[in-house]
Amino acid sequence: MALVELRDICKTFGSVKAADNVSNDNESGEFNTQLGPSGSGKTTVLRIIAGFEEPDSGTVRLNGVDITHLPPFDRDVNTVFQDYALFPHMTVQDNVEYGLRTRKVPKALRAQQAGEAIASVKLEHATDRLPHQLSGGQRQRIALARAMVLRPKVLLLDEPLGALDRQLREEMQVELKNIQRDAGITFIFVTHDQEEAMRMSDRIVIFNEGRVEQVGTPEEVYERPATRFVAGFLGAANIVAGDPARKIFGRTTTVSIRPERMQLQPVSYSAASGEFAVTATVKEAAFVGANTLYVVDTDDGVRLSISRTNTQSPGHDNRFAPGDRVLAVWHDRHIAEIPA
């Protein structure tokens, strides 16, 4: 039995279907991520799990118990909000103690537990400060401590790193992952950042237009995208359908192949076993540091993106320039067939 089970959740705001028959299982102890572009329904589903929204239909079960219509204050889940939602008139200590206080935890015990939670996010020195005296990263940590101190079965995180700058965000990604692993709490994390999702998650649920497109480990959803949307949303992909797919890749379905899974070779190159090749003309070559990104047109008129890692010492690399005739080469096992 999964810890959080969503079954056929529907939610409409006006004429917008924010959640359209969403079903999903979140396993206990896992770092689950709900990934999707803005307006894809990922946050709505999170708010339904938290109890801030009631679904129009469908059920939410926590540990097998139907909690669909329970108010937020009766659910054993806690939330870290996008803009942290710290109480501006309370000190860090009082913010963290808030949930313990509503649960009537005795004063000494709650001071101790809040102190431990604050220490676990390394902000012992800031207990007497007000939220506006903290930096963005510190507020983020306090919001996390405030939710974690209640030891919920599930911690919901609504784009908690969105407001942080890049470097801080990467530090917090590692830290969040460590905290989740150490505490063994089930996380349901909402983000629109694919890299962040892949870096942190045990399991990713990809949302689009209110529907779940695919569920899987980061590798599964990246290597075996189930839909065109997933293939295009998670990193770059060459998506080829119809006639060209049959001619070039010999498939009757739509196929997807990642730019980094294709190679460029001189026309004199002879393919190894399992390799396929098609002649093409280089249209663009962009040096972006670690990689060079090529855009080529095959003789059948299909445009492909190919990424080459710049591994050779400068000047010794096999470079191509726009107008060069080349072979675009790939291995058959790198092709993902998209059923739909």
Place this chain on the structure above:
Amino acid sequence: MTDTTTNSQPRSVRRSRPVSSYLLRRPKLRLLALLALPMTWIIGVYIFSLFLLLITAFWNVDPFTSLVSPGFNLENFSLVLTNPSYIATSVRTLLIALTVTLVCIMFAVPLGIFMAKIARPWLRNTLAVAITLPLWAGYLVKIIAMRLVFTEEGFFNWAMSPIGVRGPGFSVPIVILTLTYLWFPYMALPVYTAIRQIPPNLFDASSDMGAKGFTTVWRVVIPLIVPAMIAGSVFTFSLSLGDYLAARFTGGATQMIGSIIAANINLNPPVAAAYSMVPITFVVIYLMVARRTGSLERM
């Protein structure tokens, strides 16, 4: 590249503006021009008349001729500060003003929460208009309206007669009600605005951490709107303190500071002047306390 410049002449100097240029170099003169009118008002009319009032408080009235004669004596002050009926009226007025303020807060907070967080937009707008509408009606009109409602044969007694309830008649409670009616918008609007400005996430966060509605109101909403309540109370408190027509028309025998000042204004101006220092002192003390909370900066 084609030449796209128009044939306008480049200019480094615009046409001269002698007054502006002159003032630009003389900041003191500029300040004077800016403040001339408001300062004439504040110092010339407002402060000066208060000062005259203060001076008059030290004068006295000749018992035979009933003429005011200038001088310096503290009799008027000792009268209003020691005479039991003056003291009682001062205390009564203070308590009425404080009660009006409290009643306004008790009405404004739930109403503000409903308007800001629960009501649909059309209802919210309707209520906002309903709250401000009384401000459009004349002050006396509203007092007379309350008088008609609570008079012996008035609406209240008529409406309550089936259940055998009778109104208290013109008395202190009705004065409090009338003053609440008069000044409620000054409390309701800032309180409502402040509640609207509370980020919705704070309500979610509070209930997420186990707080039910009342706890959220008590621990989150009230502390965050204290500045708005104090801003509103400056109006409800000081306007109530200075009022006398509400007491006169809806108070029966109730006397407030204003009633006594009004009664003395022709008979004994120095006593009226001395007594008017009492509400001024109350308001000054109140403002100093309010200032300490830092709430006045938000007004």
